[in-house]
Amino acid sequence: MKPMKEYAIPFVGLKVGNHDFEYNIDQTFFDYFEYEDFNDVKVKVDITLNKKSTLLELHFEISGYVNINCDVTNEPYNQNIENNFDLVVKFGQEYNDENIDILILPHGEHEINVQQYIYELIVLAVPVKRIHPGVENGTLNSEILDKLEELSPKEEKEKEDKDIDPRWNTLKKLLTDK
Template identity: 70%
Template sequence: MKRLKEFTIPFVGLKLGKHLFEYKIGQKFFEHYEYEEYNDAEVLVSVALEKKTTLLELHFNISGHVNINCDLINEPFNQEIRNEFDLVVKFGNEYNDENIDILVIPHGEYEINIQQYVYELIVLAVPPKRIHPGVKDGSLNSDILKRLEELSPSKKESKKDDYKIDPRWDSLKKLLTDK
């Protein structure tokens, strides 16, 4: 994956202390990754970098929304997202990103690219089950929802099925002891 220059932070020229970097992420960012799950995106990423003598501390904070399709009715809606992440960048002999929140870069490096961390934070902030808020509160009026309600088993039918218990289970119930 080609790195985007806007997400490269040259930390060599920075003074010791805290520095703030902000990015506005849109749909174009996800097109770069060929990630087609979102219809649109509007996310603000704030990165607070604290430069110390022997290491760098980065605090990522994302907030905004992504437009996705509902898993039940396939209607698009804006899903609010928020996420935070802390990363410690240390210097060592060779590049190592095996640990989730510690990144080791070679001693001669003068910049760090945070593009992959931003991408993962946004993707992981979206819930795995995507349900339109109108479905949850009942305010959405959709033909698909009406059809789903028609096809779902009614409560009366399910209660009748509960009373039809196979008589072979009765002998097994006798083996249970009272607790």
């Protein structure tokens, strides 16, 4: 996959110290990755690059929402997300990204592309189980929820109590009369 130029941060001309970068991510970003779980995306990414003489420190912070479908009802809703990540960029003989928190770039590189880190931060910020807030608080009216309620097993405790031999009820009292 060819990297997108707008997410390349050239660090060669930057002075030692902190530098801030801001990106607004929308659905076209995920269309590029061919990721189809999101209906809509509106996420702000703030990156602070701390350039030091021998390495770079990047601090990523994301906040916003992704519009996804509920796992229970398949109704779309906006899921708020927040996440952060720290990355240390060192320089060595060859490219190495085996360690999650450390990226080694070959000597002579002049920029770092952060699109993959942004993509992973947003995808990992979404909860594994996606439940519409209306399902949790009971305010969502949906045909699927009505059907699930209709098909759920009913309480049969009252019927069971009527069918029990009365001698067993006397024995149950022994457990509670301690």
